[in-house]
Structure formats: C-alpha cells, structure tokens
Amino acid sequence: MKEAIRKEMICILVGLLIVIPINMANEGRENRVFAKSIVINTLKSDRFYEEKEMDIPPAYHILTDGNLIPNPSFEEGTTTPAGWECRDYGDGAEYTWDSNHAFGGEKSVGIKNISATQRSYCWITSEYIPIDPLNHSYILSTWYKYLGTPKQWQWGLLGIEGYDENGEWLFGFGFTLNVYYSWHYFEWDVSHSTYFDERARWVKIVLQYTAAGSSFSNAEIRFDDVYFGEPQYQPPVTGCTITPSPDGENGWYTQETTVTVQLNATDQKEGVEATFYSVNDGAWEQYTHPFSIMGVEGTNKISYYSIDKVGNEEEPKSTFIRVDKTDPFFESITPKHGFYFNDNLLVPLSFCTLVVGKIHAEVQLIDEISGPWKVEFHVDGELKEIVKNQPYIWLWKENIPGRHILKVVGYDMAGHEVIEEIPV
Known part of the structure; x- marks a missing residue:
C-alpha cells in the first residue's frame, strides 16, 4: 500500500x-x-x-x-x-x-x-x-x-x-x-x-x-x-583604475603626483561581499569608495582583492604607481679624447678626438629609479642607430672626410634623457 x-x-x-x-x-x-x-x-x-x-x-x-x-x-x-x-x-x-x-x-x-x-x-x-x-x-x-x-x-x-x-x-x-x-x-x-x-x-x-x-x-x-x-564558483574579479594616467613613458610618472584609485569587483554568481586594499604592503582596509594617494619617487604598490557572498576569496593582485623625476646619466663614453685608427686608440689626447677608419661608439647609461631604456646615436644631426639593450654599442664605419658631431642620447624608462656630443 x-x-x-x-x-x-x-x-x-x-x-x-x-x-x-x-x-x-x-x-x-x-x-x-x-x-x-x-x-x-x-x-x-x-x-x-x-x-x-x-x-x-x-x-x-x-x-x-x-x-x-x-x-x-x-x-x-x-x-x-x-x-x-x-x-x-x-x-x-x-x-x-x-x-x-x-x-x-x-x-x-x-x-x-x-x-x-x-x-x-x-x-x-x-x-x-x-x-x-x-x-x-x-x-x-x-x-x-x-x-x-x-x-x-x-x-x-x-x-x-x-x-x-x-x-x-x-x-x-x-x-x-x-x-x-x-x-x-x-x-x-x-x-x-x-x-x-x-x-x-x-x-x-x-x-x-x-x-x-x-x-x-x-x-x-x-x-x-x-x-x-556543492557549489564551486570562481572567486570575484577585481579591476583597478588609476587617474590621471602616467605622463611619462612605459607607465611611469615623471613627477610626484596625487592619483585617485578606483576598484571595481564583479562576480558572475553570488555577488561581491567586500573588497579590500593595501598600500605599500600596509594593513588591509575595506574599500568603500575611490581614494587618493601621493605617488612619491620610486615604486608605490596598491594591492587588492575581493570576497563573494559565499566566501570565495580572490587571490590578491597589485597595481604599481611608478614615479621617476630624475634624469639618467652616462658613466662612460667612447670614443674619448685621442687618436683612433680602425677602432684602436693609438695616442691619448687631452683636447680633441681624431678618428681614421671605423670605430665603435659605446656608452654606459645609468638610471637608479626607472632604469635605462635606450640609446640613440646621431651623426651631424641624422639618427643612425637606436640600441635598446646593453651594451649600448654602435659601429660607425662611414668614411666621410672632415669634422663631424657624434651625438649620443640616452633615455630612462620614464622618458627622461641625457645628451652628450663629441666633435670627431
């Protein structure tokens, strides 16, 4: 029954x-x-x-x-x-x-x-x-x-x-x-x-x-x-927007800047419960609205993550506010003063540089904040070569009689430059 x-x-x-x-x-x-x-x-x-x-x-x-x-x-x-x-x-x-x-x-x-x-x-x-x-x-x-x-x-x-x-x-x-x-x-x-x-x-x-x-x-x-x-949802995904955008190259600011940080979290299933952030590895704080920080010279770190309503926790992510307001410099440069023949220094001189035949132009570019980026080699105002990896070397093998100006321009990652001109 x-x-x-x-x-x-x-x-x-x-x-x-x-x-x-x-x-x-x-x-x-x-x-x-x-x-x-x-x-x-x-x-x-x-x-x-x-x-x-x-x-x-x-x-x-x-x-x-x-x-x-x-x-x-x-x-x-x-x-x-x-x-x-x-x-x-x-x-x-x-x-x-x-x-x-x-x-x-x-x-x-x-x-x-x-x-x-x-x-x-x-x-x-x-x-x-x-x-x-x-x-x-x-x-x-x-x-x-x-x-x-x-x-x-x-x-x-x-x-x-x-x-x-x-x-x-x-x-x-x-x-x-x-x-x-x-x-x-x-x-x-x-x-x-x-x-x-x-x-x-x-x-x-x-x-x-x-x-x-x-x-x-x-x-x-x-x-x-x-x-x-049991539910096995993916955790929330948090995005970060920084304003204003960097004014330099490669995501760098060229001066100390107050920026606004906005975090936006999404969750495809249960919804976002809370978002947290940390500045320069400090204490975690709950995010409620956009906040501002002063980006000082160097690398400023913003970390963040979110939790959904069933407890799924996102792995922390980081965004960096990078500031470099200092120019790079050349620690050494070749050719130096002296008489060169086919890339060999024959006689050191104290007042000028004389070159006969080919010669390697080489510089050592230094930048302690953002790091070196690239070096340009110019002859008489004409760009001849761009080198983006160390060592910064260019072979000048044109045989043009007379005096010339070899100009070397070095850039750091933020876009600051240093210029050196060598009469040859």
Missing part, C-alpha cells in the same frame, strides 16, 4: 511539474523569460547559445571537482551506463545510450518518443547519493539537446528525489528544460534552507522526458555531463 501511494504521488508531482511550466512557456518566449512557478526560486538563468554541434559552458562552471554522481558523462558501462537505470511510467519510449550527440566524452543518454500515448520516462541514478541538507547547498546541472523539428520537441525535466535515512521517499521536484533552445547547458542552485526536507539524507537524480502522441514520434532528448555537488 505504501509503495502504491508513493508511486501515485510521484505521478501527480511529475504531472504538475510538466503542466505548470509549459502553460507559461509561450508567454515567456518573446523575451526569453523562463517559467519559474515551481519550487526553484533561486534559479540561475538558463544559458543558451547559437546552435552548433558542441557547446562550451561558461568559464565559471566547474563540473568535475566534487561531483557526487557516479559516471556523470555516461562513459562507463556494458549494456547500460553504470550507475544509471531506466524508470518507466508507461510504454512507448526507447532509451538510448550511444556516441550520438555526446557533449563530454564519447557517450550520452537519451529518451526517444515512439508511442501515441502521453507518458513520462526517465533515467535515474541507481544508487542513493548522500547529502547533508542542514549544512550544505548544492548545484544540480546537466547538458541537454532536443532532436527533431520544433513541433516535435517535448518536455524534458531535470529533477531530484529526496529520501530519509531509511530510504523512505520524502520529496521530488525539478525544473522543465526549455524547449525553445537546443544544444545548451542548464544549472540551478539548490538551497538547503528552501528545498530540502531537513530529514533528507539521500537523493537520486532524475533525467526525464514526456512522450506525447504519434505526431511526435522519433522526437528525442539527449543528456550529458550531469553534475550534483
């Missing part, structure tokens, strides 16, 4: 779950709003994509770590997928398990309509899955795909059944998988405080399809990559 009552309750529940959302589906079709009149009120929006053979789930889905479902992608098994079984509510459906339309791995399961009688059929996990509803929330998700023309698509359901510690049935609920979109991924949050009977200690996961008459024969739904486990 108890078993008969339980089966009747399941049939009534399934009927309600199907009828209520379908009556509302046409109303929401224009603006792609899904029916939400059943148990789940923390539903996360169904993700739909441009039709293609395979989807890529959003980056924040983590669908392997902590999965409590055995064989979630239906890869294991002999004649049927391991850990799953068929449950019939009537005749007229074909259960499929093959490599057609797989999303993750090589196989997926399906249910195909072959009957003229409206019935519901489902794949269900064969073993009980342990849960702790008093202390945990869970994510239930699946990939699914409808096959056939739009008029043939029927109603798929992602569901869950709860049982007490003795295996007695307590509840069942689910959500209709929208028939207007195919090739997509669906996820919903299951809150322990709202949906699970506190007596529940076990659950089974249900993948259901409703057959609906001979005109819908051969219509089918496929399921793959089923996940049930």
Whole structure:
C-alpha cells in the first residue's frame, strides 16, 4: 500500500511539474523569460547559445571537482551506463545510450518518443547519493539537446528525489528544460534552507522526458555531463583604475603626483561581499569608495582583492604607481679624447678626438629609479642607430672626410634623457 501511494504521488508531482511550466512557456518566449512557478526560486538563468554541434559552458562552471554522481558523462558501462537505470511510467519510449550527440566524452543518454500515448520516462541514478541538507547547498546541472523539428520537441525535466535515512521517499521536484533552445547547458542552485526536507539524507537524480502522441514520434532528448555537488564558483574579479594616467613613458610618472584609485569587483554568481586594499604592503582596509594617494619617487604598490557572498576569496593582485623625476646619466663614453685608427686608440689626447677608419661608439647609461631604456646615436644631426639593450654599442664605419658631431642620447624608462656630443 505504501509503495502504491508513493508511486501515485510521484505521478501527480511529475504531472504538475510538466503542466505548470509549459502553460507559461509561450508567454515567456518573446523575451526569453523562463517559467519559474515551481519550487526553484533561486534559479540561475538558463544559458543558451547559437546552435552548433558542441557547446562550451561558461568559464565559471566547474563540473568535475566534487561531483557526487557516479559516471556523470555516461562513459562507463556494458549494456547500460553504470550507475544509471531506466524508470518507466508507461510504454512507448526507447532509451538510448550511444556516441550520438555526446557533449563530454564519447557517450550520452537519451529518451526517444515512439508511442501515441502521453507518458513520462526517465533515467535515474541507481544508487542513493548522500547529502547533508542542514549544512550544505548544492548545484544540480546537466547538458541537454532536443532532436527533431520544433513541433516535435517535448518536455524534458531535470529533477531530484529526496529520501530519509531509511530510504523512505520524502520529496521530488525539478525544473522543465526549455524547449525553445537546443544544444545548451542548464544549472540551478539548490538551497538547503528552501528545498530540502531537513530529514533528507539521500537523493537520486532524475533525467526525464514526456512522450506525447504519434505526431511526435522519433522526437528525442539527449543528456550529458550531469553534475550534483556543492557549489564551486570562481572567486570575484577585481579591476583597478588609476587617474590621471602616467605622463611619462612605459607607465611611469615623471613627477610626484596625487592619483585617485578606483576598484571595481564583479562576480558572475553570488555577488561581491567586500573588497579590500593595501598600500605599500600596509594593513588591509575595506574599500568603500575611490581614494587618493601621493605617488612619491620610486615604486608605490596598491594591492587588492575581493570576497563573494559565499566566501570565495580572490587571490590578491597589485597595481604599481611608478614615479621617476630624475634624469639618467652616462658613466662612460667612447670614443674619448685621442687618436683612433680602425677602432684602436693609438695616442691619448687631452683636447680633441681624431678618428681614421671605423670605430665603435659605446656608452654606459645609468638610471637608479626607472632604469635605462635606450640609446640613440646621431651623426651631424641624422639618427643612425637606436640600441635598446646593453651594451649600448654602435659601429660607425662611414668614411666621410672632415669634422663631424657624434651625438649620443640616452633615455630612462620614464622618458627622461641625457645628451652628450663629441666633435670627431
């Protein structure tokens, strides 16, 4: 008697779950709003994509770590997928398990309509899955795909059944998988405080399809990559904006400047709880609004991170306010005063530089704040070479009679310059 009552309750529940959302589906079709009149009120929006053979789930889905479902992608098994079984509510459906339309791995399961009688059929996990509803929330998700023309698509359901510690049935609920979109991924949050009977200690996961008459024969739904486990969201992402922008080269300021720091955190799931920042490795403070700091000469460090509403913490990141107001200098320069022949110093002189043949021009550029950047070599006002890596050397091998001006310009990373001219 108890078993008969339980089966009747399941049939009534399934009927309600199907009828209520379908009556509302046409109303929401224009603006792609899904029916939400059943148990789940923390539903996360169904993700739909441009039709293609395979989807890529959003980056924040983590669908392997902590999965409590055995064989979630239906890869294991002999004649049927391991850990799953068929449950019939009537005749007229074909259960499929093959490599057609797989999303993750090589196989997926399906249910195909072959009957003229409206019935519901489902794949269900064969073993009980342990849960702790008093202390945990869970994510239930699946990939699914409808096959056939739009008029043939029927109603798929992602569901869950709860049982007490003795295996007695307590509840069942689910959500209709929208028939207007195919090739997509669906996820919903299951809150322990709202949906699970506190007596529940076990659950089974249900993948259901409703057959609906001979005109819908051969219509089918496929399921793959089923996940049930605790939420494993990505942490928030915090961005940092500094104003005004650097006035020098390579992200450097050329004078001490008061800057405004604005932090902006986003979280794709639960929302941002708080953002924290630290200046020059000082104490962490909670960010509430943009703040200003004086960028003194050298490197000023702004570190920051955010936490979402379920406690996921972002790894701290850093932005640097770099200030260099000091010019670089040449510590040495060649050629020096003297007489050179084919790059060899023959006679040191104290008053001039004479060069016959080729010669290597070389400088040692020093900057103690931002560091050396590049050196330009000019002859008689014409740029001949730019060297960006030490050693700063250029081979001057033009044989032009007469006197010339060799000019060397050195730059630090902030864009400050030092100039040296050598009459040759």
